[in-house]
Amino acid sequence: MELNDFIRQMPKAEIHVHMEGSIRPETLLKLARKNNVELPSDTVEGLRRWYTFTDFDHFISIYIKISECIQTPDDIELIAREFLEGQAAQNIRYSEVTYTAHTHYEQKGIPFDEQLAALNRARAWGEQTLGVRMNTIIDISRHVDTEVGLITAKWAVEGMGQGVVALGLGGPEVNNPPERFGGAFQFAADAGLPGVPHAGETEGPASIWGSLRALKAVRIGHGVRCLEDSALVDELRERQVPLEVCPTSNVCLKVFPDFASHPLPRLLDEGLYVTLNSDDPPLFNTTLTNEYLQAAAAFGFDEETLRMLVLNAVRAALLPAEEKQAMLQVYETEFEQLGKS
Numbered sequence: 001m002e003l004n005d006f007i008r009q010m011p012k013a014e015i016h017v018h019m020e021g022s023i024r025p026e027t028l029l030k031l032a033r034k035n036n037v038e039l040p041s042d043t044v045e046g047l048r049r050w051y052t053f054t055d056f057d058h059f060i061s062i063y064i065k066i067s068e069c070i071q072t073p074d075d076i077e078l079i080a081r082e083f084l085e086g087q088a089a090q091n092i093r094y095s096e097v098t099y100t101a102h103t104h105y106e107q108k109g110i111p112f113d114e115q116l117a118a119l120n121r122a123r124a125w126g127e128q129t130l131g132v133r134m135n136t137i138i139d140i141s142r143h144v145d146t147e148v149g150l151i152t153a154k155w156a157v158e159g160m161g162q163g164v165v166a167l168g169l170g171g172p173e174v175n176n177p178p179e180r181f182g183g184a185f186q187f188a189a190d191a192g193l194p195g196v197p198h199a200g201e202t203e204g205p206a207s208i209w210g211s212l213r214a215l216k217a218v219r220i221g222h223g224v225r226c227l228e229d230s231a232l233v234d235e236l237r238e239r240q241v242p243l244e245v246c247p248t249s250n251v252c253l254k255v256f257p258d259f260a261s262h263p264l265p266r267l268l269d270e271g272l273y274v275t276l277n278s279d280d281p282p283l284f285n286t287t288l289t290n291e292y293l294q295a296a297a298a299f300g301f302d303e304e305t306l307r308m309l310v311l312n313a314v315r316a317a318l319l320p321a322e323e324k325q326a327m328l329q330v331y332e333t334e335f336e337q338l339g340k341s
């Protein structure tokens with residue numbers, strides 16, 4: 001089997017992808033029209049041009065505009081269903097999707113329980129109709145006040161047992177160190193809810209250290225800039241903290257100049273725990289399948305390396321041990337069969 005066919009067919013799992021950042025351009029235009037939100041363009045090509053980011057702040061302003069196009073729980077259910085259809089089409093059987101609930105509360109006043117119920121209607125539909133599973137990470141956008149962070153942590157804890165598996169931290173990393181949200185993450189940890197903050201993307205090692213120490217992060221979103229600090233690399237290697245690496249996102253947001261210069265191979269050479277993810281796929285004109293195709297082409301990864309990256313994502317999933325073991329077995333069997341065909 002050709003390597004590209006192997007990549008398309010292999011079972012996948014994704015642990016770093018944003019719901020609002022996964023809206024199809026066509027759907028965004030439809031929602032904007034329905035909800036009278038003015039976008040800079042009314043064509044898919046125009047949106048693609050709009051998605052040419054100058055820097056992280058520009059990206060955030062676009063993200064807020066996209067969130068405005070979502071006005072009702074039905075809109076949330078629609079984007080979540082379409083997200084799951086997109087995952088199913090790529091054979092992504094399991095996703096942990098980040099969702100920024102407070103933005104929708106702040107912009108439109110949609111109560112958290114109504115937002116979660118909408119996500120969970122889509123989640124149940126996806127499982128029954130498409131055979132794919134999803135859990136949710138409720139994240140704090142780190143520019144907010146610490147009290148808003150605590151409200152978000154309380155919502156996330158309320159959602160435990162209803163698909164919420166972690167508290168996240170996203171948004172502009174520069175000038176918003178993780179320590180600001182130590183209280184929110186402590187509240188979650190006390191309730192048994194793990195923390196999975198973004199760190200080491202647009203900020204350096206201090207942000208990752210802060211996430212490990214002040215937020216007790218069990219995984220790091222991105223984490224690619226750990227390579228600037230050898231003591232941090234040692235720490236991440238020893239503890240095998242999973243890094244949620246998203247190469248195309250890093251290129252689009254100018255963390256690295258191009259895919260070929262991305263340090264993904266170096267992270268692996270350092271013995272770090274690496275997973276591959278798409279982050280906000282239509283905003284970066286990518287998909288998870290595309291990330292694997294590009295990585296294989298740029299870095300010469302073979303079937304064995306690709307398999308390891310997929311299984312790393314499954315092992316890093318925030319699922320009960322027995323469920324994870326069962327999932328791993330299914331994936332391993334399928335990889336074995338794929339390897340023979």
Ligand SMILES: [Zn+2]
Nearest residue numbers: 018198221279
């Ligand atoms: Zn992200």
